[in-house]
Amino acid sequence: MSSTPAHKFKIGLITATIWNNDGFFSVDLTRSYKTQDGDWRNTSSFGHNDLLNLSKCAERSETWIAKQLAANT
Template identity: 60%
Template structure:
């Protein structure tokens, strides 16, 4: 797997990161938050208010991957 993401989309605190492993794509979806010390962290746990942005990020990642696959 590459050390750099092939594509990244962010909506609010939600980020979808697409990784290219020789034409096989995987997607990580994470929510950013600040811990008690004020440092940014990420989690794969989402609240109700996050779910629309999770769905939109997943859709945009799927569209991007589809275009890459169809262009090959």
């Protein structure tokens, strides 16, 4: 797998990172948050308020991957 993402989508605190491993795509979905020390971290745990942006990032990722696969056929 490449060390560089194929693409990213960010909506609010939610990020979808798309990876391309020789034509097999995978997606990491994360939420950013700030610690008490002011450092930014990521988690794969989502609250109720995150779900709409999470679903939008997932949908955009699916559309982007489908276009990549269609272009390569």
